[in-house]
Amino acid sequence: MPRKVRDSALESRTARSKLKVQHKPYFRLIEPGLHLGYRKLASGPGTWIARRYSGEGAYTAKNLKTPDGALVIADDFVDADGKHVLSFAQAQAMARQARDERSPVAKGPYTVRRALQDYFAFLRHEGRPEHLVAQTEQQASALIVPKLGDAEVSALTSKQLHSWRDGLVKVGARVRTKKGEIQQYREVDDDEDALRARRASANRVWTTLRAALNHAFDEGDVTSDREWRKVKPFKGVDGKCPTFLSVDEAKRLINACDGDFRTLVQAALQTGGRYGSLARLRVRDFHSLTGTIDLSTRKGDGSEKTFSVILSEEGLQFFRHVCTGRGGQELMLTKDNGSPWEKGHQIRPMEDACKRAKIADVNFNQLRHTWASLALMNGTPLLVVAENLGHSDTRMVERHYGHITREYAKDRIQEGAPRFGFMPDKKVVGPVLSLGARQ
Numbered sequence: 460m461p462r463k464v465r466d467s468a469l470e471s472r473t474a475r476s477k478l479k480v481q482h483k484p485y486f487r488l489i490e491p492g493l494h495l496g497y498r499k500l501a502s503g504p505g506t507w508i509a510r511r512y513s514g515e516g517a518y519t520a521k522n523l524k525t526p527d528g529a530l531v532i533a534d535d536f537v538d539a540d541g542k543h544v545l546s547f548a549q550a551q552a553m554a555r556q557a558r559d560e561r562s563p564v565a566k567g568p569y570t571v572r573r574a575l576q577d578y579f580a581f582l583r584h585e586g587r588p589e590h591l592v593a594q595t596e597q598q599a600s601a602l603i604v605p606k607l608g609d610a611e612v613s614a615l616t617s618k619q620l621h622s623w624r625d626g627l628v629k630v631g632a633r634v635r636t637k638k639g640e641i642q643q644y645r646e647v648d649d650d651e652d653a654l655r656a657r658r659a660s661a662n663r664v665w666t667t668l669r670a671a672l673n674h675a676f677d678e679g680d681v682t683s684d685r686e687w688r689k690v691k692p693f694k695g696v697d698g699k700c701p702t703f704l705s706v707d708e709a710k711r712l713i714n715a716c717d718g719d720f721r722t723l724v725q726a727a728l729q730t731g732g733r734y735g736s737l738a739r740l741r742v743r744d745f746h747s748l749t750g751t752i753d754l755s756t757r758k759g760d761g762s763e764k765t766f767s768v769i770l771s772e773e774g775l776q777f778f779r780h781v782c783t784g785r786g787g788q789e790l791m792l793t794k795d796n797g798s799p800w801e802k803g804h805q806i807r808p809m810e811d812a813c814k815r816a817k818i819a820d821v822n823f824n825q826l827r828h829t830w831a832s833l834a835l836m837n838g839t840p841l842l843v844v845a846e847n848l849g850h851s852d853t854r855m856v857e858r859h860y861g862h863i864t865r866e867y868a869k870d871r872i873q874e875g876a877p878r879f880g881f882m883p884d885k886k887v888v889g890p891v892l893s894l895g896a897r898q
Contacts, residue, residue: 509554519679572608578671617689703832715815729774731830743787
């Protein structure tokens with residue numbers, strides 16, 4: 460019977476809790492050619508990975524799974540059951556047992572379809588919001604699977620991927636089509652803006668496929684990522700500078716909103732917060748003494764980031780009014796009937812309010828742009844705006860609002876640059892030589 464390997468950093472949940480979160484697993488050699496790895500996640504229990512030597516200096520790494528294909532997790536928060544939840548010792552035994560066996564789900568060619576399925580299962584296991592995973596999964600089923608679903612991942616070529624990506628640009632956006640009928644598309648508009656928008660859309664779909672392929676490579680389902688690393692996204696397609704409302708337009712919009720939605724819009728204009736962040740706010744997130752409010756947002760790795768927004772005096776009075784006399788656990792911003800604002804609930808009220816206010820082409824996210832743009836135009840430093848929007852540095856703000864800071868700098872130069880009393884001599888024709896210049 461193989462002896463159990465000891466590792467002070469991995470064999471207890473207390474020790475594993477002290478490890479840093481990182482994508483690369485923590486590996487421990489348990490026998491020649493076989494390592495057991497532990498991947499620490501930002502939230503939820505970690506997972507066990509078996510890494511095996513495959514010859515010629517190469518290794519393959521795969522998550523440990525149950526016979527039915529379910530992901531095995533570590534006993535970080537609940538006691539090990541020997542099946543779905545394993546201790547360090549139990550994970551060693553499973554890794555050894557699986558060394559010469561192949562799970563039924565691993566038989567057959569590893570296709571793009573299977574890579575996508577494994578990737579979405581991974582996202583769900585990490586705790587990503589189900590509605591976002593389902594939305595991305597639906598998009599992949601419509602735009603990736605029909606052309607590439609049956610292609611073997613290890614046989615993909617950069618030429619094949621370029622052809623698929625470029626094909627997305629040649630068709631218009633999908634339109635709602637009855638179930639069972641052939642998918643309908645909008646007519647393709649060849650102007651520069653429409654082309655940019657289609658390329659930006661193709662980039663988003665490519666990001667999903669690339670993430671699935673990278674996940675397959677990380678898990679050892681394929682041995683090389685060389686072909687898809689050659690495929691780069693379209694450049695210069697991020698779109699026009701974000702539009703924003705003037706103070707007068709913002710006031711008209713507020714007045715045009717119904718009661719419960721008006722409060723939500725005012726909260727967005729006072730904080731620059733995203734719709735999802737505002738919808739999750741609870742009364743306890745407002746701190747009257749410090750004049751701040753805590754917003755949370757989900758990062759790309761699935762973890763949640765919380766940051767404090769500094770309120771203006773007007774914003775402070777607004778949130779005091781909203782929160783006075785309410786329990787800390789209550790949702791701060793709700794509909795008149797007390798129900799929460801869910802995904803997509805803001806779209807129709809926003810459209811209706813814009814029509815009444817006679818403001819065209821504005822969505823809820825542009826309220827965030829409005830706060831940032833007006834703050835910058837009023838002289839708020841770039842770093843302060845970035846921190847209030849939840850960014851760790853100024854790069855994102857410079858990218859989206861650099862044109863505003865340049866205009867602000869131009870105005871400040873006109874106001875504050877030194878004047879030396881220069882008066883052009885109207886009698887002189889042509890360039891005037893500076894003092895000391897040779898004739």
